[in-house]
Amino acid sequence: MKQFTLSLAFFLCFSLTFANDGYKLWLQYYPFENAEHEASCLPYFLKISVVGNSQTISVIKEEIEIAAEGFFAKKHKPEFQQNPDARLWIGTIESVPANLQAAWKSELSQITEEGYWIKSQAGRLYIIGKTDKGLLYGTFGFLKAVQTRTPLDGFEILENPKIQLRLLNHWDNLNRTVERGYAGFSIWNWHRLPKHIDQQYIDYARANASIGINGVSVTNVNANALVLTPEYLEKAKALADAFRPYGIKVYLTARFNAPMILDNLPTADPLHPAVQQWWKNKAKEIYGYIPDFGGFLVKADSEGQPGPHNYGRTQAEGANMLAEAVKPFGGIVMWRAFVYNEKTPTDRIRQAYDEFKPLDGKFRENVIVQVKNGPLDFQPREPFHPLFGAMPKTPLMMEFQITKEYLGQDTHWVNLASMWREILDADTYAEGKGSTVSKVLQGKVHPYSLTGIAGVANIGTDRNWTGHPTAQADWYAFGKLAWNPDADVDRIATDWIKMTFMQDQDFINTTKGIMMKSYPILVEYMTPLGLHHIMARSHHWGPGPWVTGGGREDWTATYYHRATKDSIGFDRTAGGSNALAQYAPEWEKAWGNPSTISLDYLLWFHRVPWDFELSTGNTLWNEMALRYQRGVEGARWMEGQWIQLEGKIDPERYQHIASFLRIQVEEAVWWRDSCLLYFQQFSGKPLPQSVEKPLHDLNYYLNFKRNFVPGI
Amino acid sequence: MKQFTLSLAFFLCFSLTFANDGYKLWLQYYPFENAEHEASCLPYFLKISVVGNSQTISVIKEEIEIAAEGFFAKKHKPEFQQNPDARLWIGTIESVPANLQAAWKSELSQITEEGYWIKSQAGRLYIIGKTDKGLLYGTFGFLKAVQTRTPLDGFEILENPKIQLRLLNHWDNLNRTVERGYAGFSIWNWHRLPKHIDQQYIDYARANASIGINGVSVTNVNANALVLTPEYLEKAKALADAFRPYGIKVYLTARFNAPMILDNLPTADPLHPAVQQWWKNKAKEIYGYIPDFGGFLVKADSEGQPGPHNYGRTQAEGANMLAEAVKPFGGIVMWRAFVYNEKTPTDRIRQAYDEFKPLDGKFRENVIVQVKNGPLDFQPREPFHPLFGAMPKTPLMMEFQITKEYLGQDTHWVNLASMWREILDADTYAEGKGSTVSKVLQGKVHPYSLTGIAGVANIGTDRNWTGHPTAQADWYAFGKLAWNPDADVDRIATDWIKMTFMQDQDFINTTKGIMMKSYPILVEYMTPLGLHHIMARSHHWGPGPWVTGGGREDWTATYYHRATKDSIGFDRTAGGSNALAQYAPEWEKAWGNPSTISLDYLLWFHRVPWDFELSTGNTLWNEMALRYQRGVEGARWMEGQWIQLEGKIDPERYQHIASFLRIQVEEAVWWRDSCLLYFQQFSGKPLPQSVEKPLHDLNYYLNFKRNFVPGI
Structure with missing residues (x-):
C-alpha cells in the first residue's frame, strides 16, 4: 500500500474549522x-x-x-x-x-x-x-x-405507515462494546443512567422519530440477564421515559435461562410452571418500571445462546411462554428465526426453514418471528429467506443488518437500500405472482395481525454516529423502508443527500450516482457470482476464502465455497442439500439450472466446473476474475467521482469520505488479489489479460493479520 | 435514592437544540x-x-x-x-x-x-x-x-515555559478501552489509522497547543508490546505527522519484555548484549517512521509489569539501556518511580523512595524519573512525594492524574488545580526553605538538564471529551501549570470560565466560587483527616473502607486505615513504618506529633485513639463525623449555587452539570453514611447531633454492588 503523506493542503483541508462533524445527520x-x-x-x-x-x-x-x-x-x-x-x-x-x-x-x-x-x-x-x-x-x-x-x-x-413495528435492534453490550459495531462503542452510558439523560439520547430519539422508527431494542441479542434486574430496569426506564415523547418504545433482549442465572431456578424449561411464573413475575416487574414496555426480543438456541431446545421444547413453546408473560400488559415477543446448529446434519441455510415451517400456526398471537433477509447471515448478496411466504399463520418480520458486518464494516461506502430493495421486491409466489417479500411483511399476502421490520443498528460513539458519513444514509433509508417497504430508493437517496448536504444539482447527481452503483460494485469485488461467507474468521473483516478447520465447519469459508480442482460452489439443488426446494416451484425452475440461473446466485445453488461456459460467453473462472476486476474498477470510479466534489461541501465530511474511499479502493484490490490467487490454486488457470496482476503472492495474504479489529 | 422523574420542563431543557455539546472546549x-x-x-x-x-x-x-x-x-x-x-x-x-x-x-x-x-x-x-x-x-x-x-x-x-516536557499520558489500550478512563473510550481509532486522520485528532492537537502541551504518550503504561511493531508504528507515525504542526511530539510506552514477546529473545535482561541490541534496532526502526519521536515512557516492576527486577537489575540499569537506544536520535526515557511490591516487607508508600534514592546519579542524562504527586496513588489528598528534593543528580518530573480515578471519576466536580497547587507549593526544604516542589520541577533547586510535568489524560470519546463538562477545566489547568507551575489557579479558573462559557460577572463569580471550594469539599466527604485508599475494590468508585482480604494486602482498605476498637490510622512515625523519615527534618518535626500535625494528614502519619482530642476541641471520632457531614453540605451548596445559573448558559451544558451535581450530592451522602457506619463499628460512639442519620444500615452498603463500572 502506498505511503500516506500529509501535505500542507491536507492540513488546510482538515483544520479549517470545527466545521460539520455530521452529528446533525439529515x-x-x-x-x-x-x-x-x-x-x-x-x-x-x-x-x-x-x-x-x-x-x-x-x-x-x-x-x-x-x-x-x-x-x-x-x-x-x-x-x-x-x-x-x-x-x-x-x-x-x-x-x-x-x-x-x-x-x-x-x-x-x-x-x-x-x-x-x-x-x-x-x-x-x-x-x-x-x-x-x-x-x-x-x-x-x-x-x-x-x-x-x-x-x-x-x-x-x-x-400512513405500512408496517406496525419499525425497530432498531442494538447489539450493545452492558460494558458498552457493540457486537458487530463499527462506529465506536455503545451510546448507552449505563453507568450514568438513570440520573443523567444525555442530550445524545434525545437527539437519537429525534432522528428516529423523523424517519418513523417507533421502537428500539437497546441490548444485544446475545443477551446478558443482568438487564432484567432492578439495577438495569431503572436505567432502561430512564431511556424509555426519554424516548416516549418521540413515539419510541423500549424493548429488551431476554436471555432464555435468566430464571436460572438470576434466581437459581433449577431449569429454564418453558413448560415448567415455576419458570412460567418467574417470567410472569418478571414481566409484571418490568411493566412496573415501564408501563408501555414493548416486549422481548429473543435469540435462542443459536450460537451458544440457551433456548427451548435445551429442554426438548420447540421454538414455539419457548416463545409462547414469554408471550403469555407479557400479554396482560400488551407486550409482544419478537422471536428470531436465526436458529442453526453445527450438529444438525444438514446444510446450515436449510435449518431455520426446517425448524420453523412445521411450527406455523403454533405461536401465540403476540409473537412475531423475526427472520433475516437471507437464509445465511447478512452476506453481501443472498437470495431472500425462504420462510417469507412460507408461514401463512405466523406473523413474520424482517431483520436487516444496518451495520455492515460483511460489507466492508466502517470504511466501505455501500448503499444498503439497494440491497434491501432487491430483497423486498423478491417474489415469494406464496399466493401467486406478485407475492413479494414486501407484501408478505405488510400482511397483504397473509393477513398478519402483527407486522414489523427491524434493523440492526449501525450507531456508536463516533461523532457522526455511524462511522462512515454515508452510513447515515443506511439508517435513514432503513427508517423510510420500514415505514413503506415499497418506497423508491432513488428518491430516498435524493432526499437524504439534500437534507444532509446541499441542494446543488451536480452534487446530488454525482453523489447519488455513486450510491446507486455502490452495491453491485461491492458485491463484485467481494463475493461475485453467488460466493458467500468467504470473509476472514471471527471478525469478518477482509477476505478469508482459505478459512478452514477450527471448532465449527459451518463457520469456515471452505464449507461454503467447496472449491476443488474441478469445480466450485455449494450444490443446493435436489442433487445436493436441496435447500432450493424451500422456495416456490417458480424459483426451483428459475434457479435449478446452472445455465439459466441469474449469475448473482450461481455458486449459491450450484457446483460449477471452472471451465463451464456462462451466459456471458466466459468460462466460470474468467468471469469470476473479470468481475473481481470490475469491482475494483468500480471502487476506483467511486473515488474518482467523489474527488470531483471537493470544495462543494464542508471539508470535514468531504475529507472523511475521501479518506474512507481511499481505504475502500485498497481493500477492493486486497479482496480481488487474495481471492483470485486463492481460487487460482484450484482452477489452475491464468488470469484474463484485462485483470491486473496481484500486488503480492498468496502467502502474503494468508499471513496478513491485523490486531484488534473492531466489532467482536 | 429518589426516583428520577422526567418533567415536561426537563424535556424542554434538553431538547431545545443541538446547542453546545462542549466539543469546542475553551x-x-x-x-x-x-x-x-x-x-x-x-x-x-x-x-x-x-x-x-x-x-x-x-x-x-x-x-x-x-x-x-x-x-x-x-x-x-x-x-x-x-x-x-x-x-x-x-x-x-x-x-x-x-x-x-x-x-x-x-x-x-x-x-x-x-x-x-x-x-x-x-x-x-x-x-x-x-x-x-x-x-x-x-x-x-x-x-x-x-x-x-x-x-x-x-x-x-x-x-516562556518554565518546564520543558509538558506531556499528556494516555492510558489507552489498543482495543480502545481506557484504563481509569471515565469519558468513554479511546479517541485513537487504531483500526482506521494510518489512512484516516480524524478531525478530532486535529482538534485534540489544537486544544493541547493552545495550553502549551508539547508531547503525548498515546498508549497505556500497562503496555502492549504490539505498539512497537510495524503495524502500529505506521499508525503512530500518522498521529505524529498530524500533531507535528501543533508542536506536539509522540511518545510510546515500552513493555520491558518486548524483545521476548515480539522476537522470542530468551531474556529481557537489560545487561544482555542481545537485548541491548534489540532495543537499539527497535529505536532505529521507530525513528525511521517518526524522525522526531519523543521517546519511551516506562512502567516497570509494578503491578505485574515486567522490569529489570526480573533479572536482578536496578531501575537505573533498565532505564539506561532504553536511554542508550534512543540517545543517537535525541530521544529520552521517562521512567516511572511507581515501583512497589506486596512482597517487599515494608509500608508500600516507602518503597519508591527506598528504591530510587540510592540510584541518584546513576541514570543516563536522557533519563527523567516520573514521580506521582504523592507516595501512594493519586488519593484525594496525599502529602507530596518524598522523592521530590531527594534526587539532586537525577531529573524528576511530576505525574499528575487528570482523570479522577479516586476523586469521583466522571460525575464529581472537583477542581484539580487546587490540589495540584497544594503539591506544587509544598516545601521540600531540600536546599533550605523555599525549595518547593514547583522549584524542584523547574530545575531551580537542583540544576536538572531535563524538566517535565505529565498528566494522565481524562480524554475519551464522550462528545465533550472529558465526560464531566467541568473536567475540561482540569485538562486546561494542567496545561497551564505544566507551562508555569507557579501560575495562579484562581486566574486559571477565571480564564477557563470566560473562554468556555461567558463573560457575565455573576456567572464567573458563582462558577469560580464552586470551583475554588470543590476540592476541600470532596476531601471531606471522601477521605477526611488523612484517610486514604478506602475506595471500593478494583474500580475505586465509591466507598469501600471494608475492603479486606484478597491476593494483596496493599490493595485493601484495611491495610491503610487499620481501624480497631481503640484507634485508627497508619503509624508512619519512627514508632511505625517511619516513612516520615523520608521527608526533611522540618516535616519530621511538623508532622511527627499528632497534636500539632495538620489535620489534613493526621491519619496518614499517625494511629490515633478515637477519643483523642484534636486542636478543634473535638474528639477524633466527632471530628471525622463532622467533616463527613460538612462535605455533604458542601456538595449540596455546590448544587444550590449552580442551579441559580440556569438560563445563563446553553441548556445542554447547564443540564449536564446539573444532573452530575445531583449524582455528586447523592454519592457524597453515600460516602458519609457508609464510612461513618463502618467506622462506628470500631469507635462504638454515637454520631454527633448535627450529623444526619444514615439512610440505610451498614449491611446495605456492604452489599451495594454495581456492574460494569467504567475504567477497568
Missing part, C-alpha cells in the same frame, strides 16, 4: 439558497397553531423551533398560539374545525393510527393526524418538504 | 458582548502579516481564521499578506525589522526556545518568538487575550 436544517423560495416558506414558520398539550406536542414545537433556527439563520422565531392568522395549523382529527371536518370527511377517514395528512387550503397548511404521534410524523414530513425545498403552497400528502 | 471563540470593544479588536483581525512558511505557520493562520469566524460571527475574514497596514504582525526574531530589533534588543534576548513576546507598538501588535512553535503559542496567547476581553491596545506580555 436534520441539518441549513439556510435556504433562494430568497424567493425562503420568502414563500417563511410565513409557515412565524405563527403556528398547535392544538393539544402533551410531551409529544412539546417535541413538535421544539423541532419546529430548531428547524426554523437553521432555515432562517436565527432571524425568525416561531410563535405558537391559537392564532387565527396562523399559516401552519397542527392538530388531531377531532380538533379540526367542524366545517373542514365535513368537507374533508373522506380524507380524514383514511388517516390511520400513526399516519398524517398534510393539506394546503386557502393559504394555510394543515397537519392532521389521528394521534399526537401522527402529528409528530406529520411535522417531520412537513419539515422534510422544506428541507428538500418542495414548494409549500398547494402541498398535500397523505402518509 | 476554544469557543464566541462573539463579543460589547460593540465598542469589538470595534477595538477588529482591526487586528483584518490584515495580518505572518512571516514564514511552515506547517506551523499554516496552523497559526487557520487558528486566527477560526477565531475570527467566531468572534465576528462570520462577518469578517482575515487577510494574510505582507501588508504594511497590517495591525497584527507575527514573525520570529530574525524577521523583526532591523530598527525594531535594535530597539527591542533586551526583550528579544529574553525569549526562549518555545517562548513568545507580544508587544503593542504604534497601534500595531507584534507576536514574536524564537521558533514557529513559539509563534503558535504566542498566537494562542493573543487569542486568549481576546477571548478574555483584554484590551489589545497597549497589550504586552512575555511568556
Whole structure:
C-alpha cells in the first residue's frame, strides 16, 4: 500500500474549522439558497397553531423551533398560539374545525393510527393526524418538504405507515462494546443512567422519530440477564421515559435461562410452571418500571445462546411462554428465526426453514418471528429467506443488518437500500405472482395481525454516529423502508443527500450516482457470482476464502465455497442439500439450472466446473476474475467521482469520505488479489489479460493479520 | 435514592437544540458582548502579516481564521499578506525589522526556545518568538487575550515555559478501552489509522497547543508490546505527522519484555548484549517512521509489569539501556518511580523512595524519573512525594492524574488545580526553605538538564471529551501549570470560565466560587483527616473502607486505615513504618506529633485513639463525623449555587452539570453514611447531633454492588 503523506493542503483541508462533524445527520436544517423560495416558506414558520398539550406536542414545537433556527439563520422565531392568522395549523382529527371536518370527511377517514395528512387550503397548511404521534410524523414530513425545498403552497400528502413495528435492534453490550459495531462503542452510558439523560439520547430519539422508527431494542441479542434486574430496569426506564415523547418504545433482549442465572431456578424449561411464573413475575416487574414496555426480543438456541431446545421444547413453546408473560400488559415477543446448529446434519441455510415451517400456526398471537433477509447471515448478496411466504399463520418480520458486518464494516461506502430493495421486491409466489417479500411483511399476502421490520443498528460513539458519513444514509433509508417497504430508493437517496448536504444539482447527481452503483460494485469485488461467507474468521473483516478447520465447519469459508480442482460452489439443488426446494416451484425452475440461473446466485445453488461456459460467453473462472476486476474498477470510479466534489461541501465530511474511499479502493484490490490467487490454486488457470496482476503472492495474504479489529 | 422523574420542563431543557455539546472546549471563540470593544479588536483581525512558511505557520493562520469566524460571527475574514497596514504582525526574531530589533534588543534576548513576546507598538501588535512553535503559542496567547476581553491596545506580555516536557499520558489500550478512563473510550481509532486522520485528532492537537502541551504518550503504561511493531508504528507515525504542526511530539510506552514477546529473545535482561541490541534496532526502526519521536515512557516492576527486577537489575540499569537506544536520535526515557511490591516487607508508600534514592546519579542524562504527586496513588489528598528534593543528580518530573480515578471519576466536580497547587507549593526544604516542589520541577533547586510535568489524560470519546463538562477545566489547568507551575489557579479558573462559557460577572463569580471550594469539599466527604485508599475494590468508585482480604494486602482498605476498637490510622512515625523519615527534618518535626500535625494528614502519619482530642476541641471520632457531614453540605451548596445559573448558559451544558451535581450530592451522602457506619463499628460512639442519620444500615452498603463500572 502506498505511503500516506500529509501535505500542507491536507492540513488546510482538515483544520479549517470545527466545521460539520455530521452529528446533525439529515436534520441539518441549513439556510435556504433562494430568497424567493425562503420568502414563500417563511410565513409557515412565524405563527403556528398547535392544538393539544402533551410531551409529544412539546417535541413538535421544539423541532419546529430548531428547524426554523437553521432555515432562517436565527432571524425568525416561531410563535405558537391559537392564532387565527396562523399559516401552519397542527392538530388531531377531532380538533379540526367542524366545517373542514365535513368537507374533508373522506380524507380524514383514511388517516390511520400513526399516519398524517398534510393539506394546503386557502393559504394555510394543515397537519392532521389521528394521534399526537401522527402529528409528530406529520411535522417531520412537513419539515422534510422544506428541507428538500418542495414548494409549500398547494402541498398535500397523505402518509400512513405500512408496517406496525419499525425497530432498531442494538447489539450493545452492558460494558458498552457493540457486537458487530463499527462506529465506536455503545451510546448507552449505563453507568450514568438513570440520573443523567444525555442530550445524545434525545437527539437519537429525534432522528428516529423523523424517519418513523417507533421502537428500539437497546441490548444485544446475545443477551446478558443482568438487564432484567432492578439495577438495569431503572436505567432502561430512564431511556424509555426519554424516548416516549418521540413515539419510541423500549424493548429488551431476554436471555432464555435468566430464571436460572438470576434466581437459581433449577431449569429454564418453558413448560415448567415455576419458570412460567418467574417470567410472569418478571414481566409484571418490568411493566412496573415501564408501563408501555414493548416486549422481548429473543435469540435462542443459536450460537451458544440457551433456548427451548435445551429442554426438548420447540421454538414455539419457548416463545409462547414469554408471550403469555407479557400479554396482560400488551407486550409482544419478537422471536428470531436465526436458529442453526453445527450438529444438525444438514446444510446450515436449510435449518431455520426446517425448524420453523412445521411450527406455523403454533405461536401465540403476540409473537412475531423475526427472520433475516437471507437464509445465511447478512452476506453481501443472498437470495431472500425462504420462510417469507412460507408461514401463512405466523406473523413474520424482517431483520436487516444496518451495520455492515460483511460489507466492508466502517470504511466501505455501500448503499444498503439497494440491497434491501432487491430483497423486498423478491417474489415469494406464496399466493401467486406478485407475492413479494414486501407484501408478505405488510400482511397483504397473509393477513398478519402483527407486522414489523427491524434493523440492526449501525450507531456508536463516533461523532457522526455511524462511522462512515454515508452510513447515515443506511439508517435513514432503513427508517423510510420500514415505514413503506415499497418506497423508491432513488428518491430516498435524493432526499437524504439534500437534507444532509446541499441542494446543488451536480452534487446530488454525482453523489447519488455513486450510491446507486455502490452495491453491485461491492458485491463484485467481494463475493461475485453467488460466493458467500468467504470473509476472514471471527471478525469478518477482509477476505478469508482459505478459512478452514477450527471448532465449527459451518463457520469456515471452505464449507461454503467447496472449491476443488474441478469445480466450485455449494450444490443446493435436489442433487445436493436441496435447500432450493424451500422456495416456490417458480424459483426451483428459475434457479435449478446452472445455465439459466441469474449469475448473482450461481455458486449459491450450484457446483460449477471452472471451465463451464456462462451466459456471458466466459468460462466460470474468467468471469469470476473479470468481475473481481470490475469491482475494483468500480471502487476506483467511486473515488474518482467523489474527488470531483471537493470544495462543494464542508471539508470535514468531504475529507472523511475521501479518506474512507481511499481505504475502500485498497481493500477492493486486497479482496480481488487474495481471492483470485486463492481460487487460482484450484482452477489452475491464468488470469484474463484485462485483470491486473496481484500486488503480492498468496502467502502474503494468508499471513496478513491485523490486531484488534473492531466489532467482536 | 429518589426516583428520577422526567418533567415536561426537563424535556424542554434538553431538547431545545443541538446547542453546545462542549466539543469546542475553551476554544469557543464566541462573539463579543460589547460593540465598542469589538470595534477595538477588529482591526487586528483584518490584515495580518505572518512571516514564514511552515506547517506551523499554516496552523497559526487557520487558528486566527477560526477565531475570527467566531468572534465576528462570520462577518469578517482575515487577510494574510505582507501588508504594511497590517495591525497584527507575527514573525520570529530574525524577521523583526532591523530598527525594531535594535530597539527591542533586551526583550528579544529574553525569549526562549518555545517562548513568545507580544508587544503593542504604534497601534500595531507584534507576536514574536524564537521558533514557529513559539509563534503558535504566542498566537494562542493573543487569542486568549481576546477571548478574555483584554484590551489589545497597549497589550504586552512575555511568556516562556518554565518546564520543558509538558506531556499528556494516555492510558489507552489498543482495543480502545481506557484504563481509569471515565469519558468513554479511546479517541485513537487504531483500526482506521494510518489512512484516516480524524478531525478530532486535529482538534485534540489544537486544544493541547493552545495550553502549551508539547508531547503525548498515546498508549497505556500497562503496555502492549504490539505498539512497537510495524503495524502500529505506521499508525503512530500518522498521529505524529498530524500533531507535528501543533508542536506536539509522540511518545510510546515500552513493555520491558518486548524483545521476548515480539522476537522470542530468551531474556529481557537489560545487561544482555542481545537485548541491548534489540532495543537499539527497535529505536532505529521507530525513528525511521517518526524522525522526531519523543521517546519511551516506562512502567516497570509494578503491578505485574515486567522490569529489570526480573533479572536482578536496578531501575537505573533498565532505564539506561532504553536511554542508550534512543540517545543517537535525541530521544529520552521517562521512567516511572511507581515501583512497589506486596512482597517487599515494608509500608508500600516507602518503597519508591527506598528504591530510587540510592540510584541518584546513576541514570543516563536522557533519563527523567516520573514521580506521582504523592507516595501512594493519586488519593484525594496525599502529602507530596518524598522523592521530590531527594534526587539532586537525577531529573524528576511530576505525574499528575487528570482523570479522577479516586476523586469521583466522571460525575464529581472537583477542581484539580487546587490540589495540584497544594503539591506544587509544598516545601521540600531540600536546599533550605523555599525549595518547593514547583522549584524542584523547574530545575531551580537542583540544576536538572531535563524538566517535565505529565498528566494522565481524562480524554475519551464522550462528545465533550472529558465526560464531566467541568473536567475540561482540569485538562486546561494542567496545561497551564505544566507551562508555569507557579501560575495562579484562581486566574486559571477565571480564564477557563470566560473562554468556555461567558463573560457575565455573576456567572464567573458563582462558577469560580464552586470551583475554588470543590476540592476541600470532596476531601471531606471522601477521605477526611488523612484517610486514604478506602475506595471500593478494583474500580475505586465509591466507598469501600471494608475492603479486606484478597491476593494483596496493599490493595485493601484495611491495610491503610487499620481501624480497631481503640484507634485508627497508619503509624508512619519512627514508632511505625517511619516513612516520615523520608521527608526533611522540618516535616519530621511538623508532622511527627499528632497534636500539632495538620489535620489534613493526621491519619496518614499517625494511629490515633478515637477519643483523642484534636486542636478543634473535638474528639477524633466527632471530628471525622463532622467533616463527613460538612462535605455533604458542601456538595449540596455546590448544587444550590449552580442551579441559580440556569438560563445563563446553553441548556445542554447547564443540564449536564446539573444532573452530575445531583449524582455528586447523592454519592457524597453515600460516602458519609457508609464510612461513618463502618467506622462506628470500631469507635462504638454515637454520631454527633448535627450529623444526619444514615439512610440505610451498614449491611446495605456492604452489599451495594454495581456492574460494569467504567475504567477497568
